[in-house]
Amino acid sequence: MFKLLVSTLALTLALTAGARAAEPVGAADFNVKSAIDLKALSPANFVETLLPVARGEGEVVFYDFTESFGPLFNEHLLPRFEKKYGLKVKHVQAGPQAVQQLIAAKMAGQASPADVYFIGNGNIRTANEAGIIANLPLNSLLPSAPDLDPLAATVARGYKHGGIVVPFHRNVTAIGYDTRYVKTGSEPKTLAELAAYAAANPKKVAFTNPARGGSGQGLLESAIVALATEPCKARLFDFTVTPEEAKVWAEGECMTPVLDWFKGIRPHVEITNGNTDTLTLIANGQAHVGTVWEDQTYDFSKRGLVPPTVRVRLLADGQVGDGDGIMIPAGTQKLASALLLTDFLLSDEAQLLKLELNGSRSARTKLDVAKALKPEVLEKLIPSEQYATLARPRIVATISSAATARFVAAILQLP
Amino acid sequence: MSAHPTRPLLAFGLYAGLFAALAMPLAVAFLWSLVVPKAGWFAPDIVPPSLSLDTWSTMLAGRGLIRGIGVSLVISVLVTLLTTLLALPTAYALAKLPVPGKRAIELFVLAPLIVPGLIVGVGLGLVFIRLGLAYSIIGVVLVQTIGTLPFMIRVLAAAIEAIPDDLVHAARSLGAGPLDVARRLIVPLAWPGFVAGGLLSFVSSFEEFEKTFIVGAPHIQTLTTMLWTYLGGRLIIFPNAAVVTFVLIVPAILVFFLAQAALRDERALAAGMGKL
Amino acid sequence: MNRHPAGTIAGLLLVAPGVLYLVALFGLPLAMAVAASFGIGAIGTRSAFTLNHWQALLSERLYRDAVAMSLYLALLPTALALAVSVPLAVALRAGFAGRRLFSTLYKLPLVVPSIVAAFVVMTLFDRGGVISRVLTPVGLSLPQLVRDPWAIGAILAMTWKNVPFMTLIIADGFASVSDDLRHAARTLGAGPFAAFIRVDLPLALPAISAATILVFVTSIAAFAIPSLLGPIHPQPLSTLMVENAFEENRWGLVSAMGTLLTAIACAALLAYDRLTRRREAST
Numbered sequence: 013m014f015k016l017l018v019s020t021l022a023l024t025l026a027l028t029a030g031a032r033a034a035e036p037v038g039a040a041d042f043n044v045k046s047a048i049d050l051k052a053l054s055p056a057n058f059v060e061t062l063l064p065v066a067r068g069e070g071e072v073v074f075y076d077f078t079e080s081f082g083p084l085f086n087e088h089l090l091p092r093f094e095k096k097y098g099l100k101v102k103h104v105q106a107g108p109q110a111v112q113q114l115i116a117a118k119m120a121g122q123a124s125p126a127d128v129y130f131i132g133n134g135n136i137r138t139a140n141e142a143g144i145i146a147n148l149p150l151n152s153l154l155p156s157a158p159d160l161d162p163l164a165a166t167v168a169r170g171y172k173h174g175g176i177v178v179p180f181h182r183n184v185t186a187i188g189y190d191t192r193y194v195k196t197g198s199e200p201k202t203l204a205e206l207a208a209y210a211a212a213n214p215k216k217v218a219f220t221n222p223a224r225g226g227s228g229q230g231l232l233e234s235a236i237v238a239l240a241t242e243p244c245k246a247r248l249f250d251f252t253v254t255p256e257e258a259k260v261w262a263e264g265e266c267m268t269p270v271l272d273w274f275k276g277i278r279p280h281v282e283i284t285n286g287n288t289d290t291l292t293l294i295a296n297g298q299a300h301v302g303t304v305w306e307d308q309t310y311d312f313s314k315r316g317l318v319p320p321t322v323r324v325r326l327l328a329d330g331q332v333g334d335g336d337g338i339m340i341p342a343g344t345q346k347l348a349s350a351l352l353l354t355d356f357l358l359s360d361e362a363q364l365l366k367l368e369l370n371g372s373r374s375a376r377t378k379l380d381v382a383k384a385l386k387p388e389v390l391e392k393l394i395p396s397e398q399y400a401t402l403a404r405p406r407i408v409a410t411i412s413s414a415a416t417a418r419f420v421a422a423i424l425q426l427p
Numbered sequence: 428m429s430a431h432p433t434r435p436l437l438a439f440g441l442y443a444g445l446f447a448a449l450a451m452p453l454a455v456a457f458l459w460s461l462v463v464p465k466a467g468w469f470a471p472d473i474v475p476p477s478l479s480l481d482t483w484s485t486m487l488a489g490r491g492l493i494r495g496i497g498v499s500l501v502i503s504v505l506v507t508l509l510t511t512l513l514a515l516p517t518a519y520a521l522a523k524l525p526v527p528g529k530r531a532i533e534l535f536v537l538a539p540l541i542v543p544g545l546i547v548g549v550g551l552g553l554v555f556i557r558l559g560l561a562y563s564i565i566g567v568v569l570v571q572t573i574g575t576l577p578f579m580i581r582v583l584a585a586a587i588e589a590i591p592d593d594l595v596h597a598a599r600s601l602g603a604g605p606l607d608v609a610r611r612l613i614v615p616l617a618w619p620g621f622v623a624g625g626l627l628s629f630v631s632s633f634e635e636f637e638k639t640f641i642v643g644a645p646h647i648q649t650l651t652t653m654l655w656t657y658l659g660g661r662l663i664i665f666p667n668a669a670v671v672t673f674v675l676i677v678p679a680i681l682v683f684f685l686a687q688a689a690l691r692d693e694r695a696l697a698a699g700m701g702k703l
Numbered sequence: 704m705n706r707h708p709a710g711t712i713a714g715l716l717l718v719a720p721g722v723l724y725l726v727a728l729f730g731l732p733l734a735m736a737v738a739a740s741f742g743i744g745a746i747g748t749r750s751a752f753t754l755n756h757w758q759a760l761l762s763e764r765l766y767r768d769a770v771a772m773s774l775y776l777a778l779l780p781t782a783l784a785l786a787v788s789v790p791l792a793v794a795l796r797a798g799f800a801g802r803r804l805f806s807t808l809y810k811l812p813l814v815v816p817s818i819v820a821a822f823v824v825m826t827l828f829d830r831g832g833v834i835s836r837v838l839t840p841v842g843l844s845l846p847q848l849v850r851d852p853w854a855i856g857a858i859l860a861m862t863w864k865n866v867p868f869m870t871l872i873i874a875d876g877f878a879s880v881s882d883d884l885r886h887a888a889r890t891l892g893a894g895p896f897a898a899f900i901r902v903d904l905p906l907a908l909p910a911i912s913a914a915t916i917l918v919f920v921t922s923i924a925a926f927a928i929p930s931l932l933g934p935i936h937p938q939p940l941s942t943l944m945v946e947n948a949f950e951e952n953r954w955g956l957v958s959a960m961g962t963l964l965t966a967i968a969c970a971a972l973l974a975y976d977r978l979t980r981r982r983e984a985s986t
């Protein structure tokens with residue numbers, strides 16, 4: 013059922029987003045100021061058309077919402093881009109609040125303070141509804157990325173943006189375990205085994221509060237995908253679900269098997285205040301198994317914040333993941349440079365380096381990852397066959413939020 | 428005052444408390460700044476297995492950390508000056524003059540401390556962009572002053588309140604204008620309040636993140652907005668956070684010592700005035 | 704006190720700079736937040752009047768618990784900090800060997816950002832943290848202090864952050880009490896303790912109350928420490944706000960929470976004001 017859904021979806025998207033000259037997404041005209049004729053721009057003439065214009069634009073401002081990609085951009089990717097094209101980039105650690113700043117600039121009718129924004133997928137709906145995203149078909153326009161996974165390139169956390177945000181970074185929620193205490197092979201491999209392990213080892217499982225961190229919310233979503241009954245599952249990837257409908261869904265019977273599973277583990281696990289908090293308990297030797305993000309665990313392992321003995325895996329029931337993307341603000345005055353930078357960040361070179369340095373996956377389907385994955389990189393990542401078969405897309409954000417609220421009321425709130 | 432009392436027991440107790448509450452946590456933070464990423468620092472190790480200055484050198488070599496200290500200091504000094512100028516008359520009026528609705532005003536001036544910076548920042552961001560004040564030092568100074576005025580007004584008012592009314596009346600009846608009264612009476616006598624309020628303004632400006640970011644980024648980067656990289660609420664990278672802590676503390680200690688020096692000299696002056 | 708109209712006019716003129724500044728630059732965004740809490744002009748949504756945010760806020764248990772937690776996390780650290788700061792301020796005034804160095808060093812937590820204070824408390828006091836690594840070999844253990852239902856770790860960290868702030872203000876309050884007055888009291892036969900209670904304390908009361916109010920109102924909106932060290936549930940309003948702002952983009956709801964937080968703190972201030980006014984009247 014699930015696979016059918018995804019493949020139909022992928023097919024529809026592939027048909028609608030064919031490779032041709034650029035068309036504005038969801039509107040008759042482009043909403044961004046351009047010195048070149050955008051409708052004539054295509055992957056074939058991309059660099060030769062843009063580079064001469066970009067050279068006269070001056071420094072590009074690149075906003076980065078993450079807290080962990082700074083070194084990747086500053087020390088590696090941006091210097092390489094600057095050298096390749098002779099352009100200058102200013103990297104700003106902008107956080108998620110930059111969305112508000114960009115909206116304020118647009119409301120005041122002013123130029124955007126940023127020219128490229130690496131935006132959290134959870135914020136794309138707000139940004140697009142406020143009209144701050146340039147309606148460029150990035151999913152089919154970039155010569156470096158002809159092979160994007162069509163679902164990832166047009167949908168973010170159950171919001172269908174149609175290709176105006178290009179998936180730069182992909183990640184997946186997982187189970188982390190410390191092999192000092194839990195040998196590979198004996199780690200919990202299913203939701204049922206995880207519950208049994210927690211009951212047998214009190215306080216040794218750290219579970220991120222779904223209201224506080226994606227790794228916990230990811231487990232909640234994974235449990236919903238695995239445990240909710242068939243008629244309930246039909247809505248999980250329905251982009252039209254409104255917050256009100258989601259609330260009805262989450263308050264009803266659909267959540268019963270899911271909540272029962274969590275009620276079973278609740279007395280035995282330590283619930284934590286966030287993704288980092290869970291990793292800290294693992295580092296302190298207190299938690300032996302925890303809910304994690306694959307890329308954050310990899311990153312923390314490199315920084316010496318998680319013991320080298322920690323490994324990650326996906327539960328056989330499937331675990332959800334998503335990613336974050338790059339958009340060009342509609343108010344940019346430096347479109348040519350912004351497009352060149354976006355294209356560069358999706359290139360083989362950038363995507364492979366990102367995987368090696370940050371454990372961040374790619375939405376590029378034909379990328380030769382074998383070249384980047386040295387053995388020491390491989391062992392800190394989810395085994396490839398698990399990633400290929402068990403990683404699932406996140407459910408629509410409206411249901412996820414409503415289910416989290418239900419979780420808080422049913423599991424965390426004292427009676 | 429004559430010879431300083433030594434009170435050895437009290438001194439011992441206080442320094443022991445200071446050690447437990449300050450030296451120990453800072454020592455642990457310092458150890459974190461020396462952790463070697465390859466080796467880490469995990470339970471059950473009480474101290475890290477190996478130490479290096481790697482985190483220090485990487486962070487200090489990063490783009491603009493040193494420049495950020497400069498920008499932060501300039502902004503904090505400007506904020507402190509502007510805050511003092513705005514707060515002095517208000518504090519004086521609240522402390523010494525009949526003002527209709529005084530209680531309401533006293534409560535209102537505290538409100539900026541409660542309302543989260545996020546709300547103020549987002550609202551003002553909209554306004555400042557229209558006024559052309561966004562992304563400028565002036566914009567950041569103006570927005571930070573909202574957060575520092577409450578401290579200064581409240582602390583200065585308390586200090587001025589302690590000055591005997593008679594002194595002020597005497598000065599006024601001797602023909603001193605408001606500026607003279609401020610310069611020759613209020614400032615010297617309430618000097619501890621100026622130092623305390625100034626320190627609090629300086630420090631809270633130095634630390635402020637949300638409003639500064641929304642109004643100042645990307646062109647104005649203070650130390651604190653840069654530090655978001657390592658200290659964002661969702662991601663704390665212990666070694667980097669530790670380095671940053673010490674980078675912040677060093678200029679602050681300097682400011683504290685300067686304030687201490689200022690306090691001593693001017694206390695002497697104030698005592699002299701009091702005896703006149 | 705000066706009662707004639709000229710004094711009132713002077714008062715109004717002098718009170719103006721600070722107050723007008725705050726009315727313009729703080730009152731305006733606050734008014735925008737109040738409007739947004741009713742759905743007018745909230746960023747990221749269509750502008751239309753609604754009572755939904757307020758209805759949710761006032762009827763749902765999640766938010767009632769959050770208000771209680773916010774108050775708890777403001778009251779306890781304030782009370783504890785006061786219990787440490789008053790004796791510390793007295794000791795600083797009395798003088799002791801090494802006082803000058805001490806009075807610089809004790810201020811250090813002022814410049815340590817809250818989030819760093821939280822991280823230090825976490826590495827020291829968490830399960831498996833440095834202190835428990837020291838205690839475990841000798842057979843001792845710490846109670847749970849991080850993520851614990853009573854928020855002890857969070858209260859410890861907030862107190863640590865608040866003590867210098869409070870001491871600074873209270874010490875200046877004591878410093879403004881003239882030595883002559885105290886000497887006079889002693890000459891009239893009052894013991895050191897009686898002199899402190901009857902002369903120093905009342906005269907330093909404006910400073911003590913200023914310090915208490917400032918710490919209380921800043922604690923009630925504190926975010927970083929409760930977010931990292933506090934209980935799993937309930938969350939105080941401050942952390943709920945930040946999550947709703949950045950994870951959910953519910954700006955109308957966030958504005959309503961900000962407005963409610965402001966109203967609660969103002970109510971607490973008014974209550975406090977009543978108490979101190981009666982006290983001042985009776986002395």
